[in-house]
Amino acid sequence: MLANKKIVLGVTGGIAAYKAIALTSKLSQAGATVQVILTEGAQKFVTPLSFQAISRQPVYLDTFDELDAGKIQHIDLADWADLFIVAPATANLIGKYANGIADDMLSTTLLATTAPVYIAPAMNVDMYQHPAVQDNLALLAKRGTHFIDPNEGYLACGYTGKGRLAEPxxxxxxxxxxxxxKRPLAGKKLLVTAGPTQEQIDPVRYLTNYSSGKMGFSIAEAGAQMGAEVTLVAGPVNLPTPKGVNRIxxxxxxxxxxxxxKHYSDQDIVIKSAAVSDYRPAKQAxxxxxxxxEQMAIELERTQDILKTLGEQKTTQFLVGFAAETTNVENYGKQKLIDKNLNAIVINDVSKAGIGFxxxxxxVLILVNDGTEIKIDQTSKLAIANQLLTEISRRLEDKEQ
Known part of the structure; x- marks a missing residue:
């Protein structure tokens, strides 16, 4: 989809500007021609030479530094673009673009382009949540600007929250x-489970686990973007519902x-990424x-094995399970793939730093029941969700042909 596309990449002055170098590389590898505009602030973090070496294109820095006397560069570049993306986009740039301010090469070119504009914000969590920034984002969205939402996590300022630039x-x-x-899952129904469950001991205590639900929510988000009708069954988590997803x-x-x-029979794809409790108190006070x-004993009993039941009742569904393990990860995953009659299983070692709950x-390692093994090195959960659903969509398409 990106082959032969002409892309203008605007880079603003935030620490995440270093990721724009990798983004330029990945866009170029995908076949796009990338022309980069660096703001004065961006040049404090990254150099024009880095982008020029990767893109093999001149890098634009100053509105008045006309590289070709026969052209007005910000107009020519604005007209040239098939699409325009700003990554990272600071609160300053977002504010200027929302209010029609054109005081440098990037903001001037943005106002001159008629190409689709994509904004990838990156900033401190409190800045991102500030009413002025949110108002500017809402105004731009109303005008048709597309947004690639920031991730949550540890920020360069030392805070933890939403504001980290999406990965390249x-x-x-x-x-x-x-x-x-063509959206690859258009017309398909996708059911995803996410998060932990809670098993009540008494009115103030319960058994649970460390699952955050982020993997399942990423799968639901990616599925909706790929055109699927998504039902997300979520345990107790504090996560926003992805756009276009029906949440239960x-x-x-x-x-x-x-x-x-209740929803299983008419689904095309079912991905059970939830980490449910295997046991519950035999009696709830x-x-x-x-x-x-000094000691208290609680008698536990097994809960319903949801995944095994789905495997037993499976008709045409493409059924995927998750195996979060800490030892003998691959062996346990392979056995679970067989024992629970799955089409595929996603295995991960939650004991590893940086990729656990x-x-x-x-x-992850994805094992398919046709013998295919797909290893995905450490990356964002949304990127893994996209790759997983792409693999599933290919198999469904092959099956239908």
């Missing part, structure tokens, strides 16, 4: 989907089982259990 591969995937004339909130494993079974001794990244 995420931005490329977003652009590819946006330019695609549940608490216990039995709640999740009932919700999944109606009142808070008081301290009676709660992190924005993951590193």
């Amino acid at each position: 591969e995420e931005i490329v995937a977003y652009l590819q989907r946006a330019l695609s004339t 909130d549940v608490v216990s494993t039995d709640d999740m089982y009932q919700a999944v079974i 109606n009142e808070k259990i008081k301290k009676q001794s 709660g992190s924005d990244d993951n590193e």
Whole structure:
């Protein structure tokens, strides 16, 4: 989709500007011609030579530094572009673009272009949430500007929250989907489970696990962007619902089982990424259990094995499970693929730093029941979701032919 596309990449003055070098490389590798505009602030973090070496194109710095006397460069560049992306986009640039201010090469060219504009914000979490920034984003969205939302995580300022620039591969995937004339999962129904479950001990205590739900929510988001009708069954998590996704909130494993079974029969793809509780208290107290001794024993019983049940009831669904392991990861995953009658399983070692529960990244091995093995090195969960769903869509397409 990006082959032969003419892309203007605007880079503003934030620490995430270094990622724009990798983005230029990935866009070029995808077959696009990339011309870069660096703001004065961006040049404090990255050099024009880096972008010139990768893009093999001149880098634009100053509105009045006309490289070709026969052209007005900001108008010529604006007309040349098939699409225009700003990554990273600071609060300053967003504010200027929203209010029609043109005081440098980037803002002037942005106002002159009629090409689709994509903005990838990156800034401190409090800056991103400031009402002025949110108002500017809303105004630009109303005018048709497209946004590649920032990720949550540790920021250069030391804060943790939403504001980290989307990874280069995420931005490329977003652009590819946006330019695609055919969304690969259009007309398909996708059911995703995400997050933990909670099993009540008494009215104030419960059993649960560390799952954040981020992987499942990423799959739901990617599925909706690929055109699927997505149903997301989510355990107790504090995550926003992805755009275009039908969300069903549940608490216990039995709640999740009932919700999944209710929708299972008419799904084309089912991906069970939730980390449900395997056990629950055999008896749930109606009142808070008081301290009676130094030790307390709780009798546990097995919960419903949702994935095994889905495998037993499977008709035409493409069923995918997840195996979050800490030892013998691949062996356990392979056995689970067989025992639960899955089409594929996604295996990850949650004991590894940076890819366990709660992190924005993951590193997985996908095993398909036809013997295919797909290893994905550490990258964002959204990038993994895109690759997983792309592999599934190819197999469904082959099956239909």
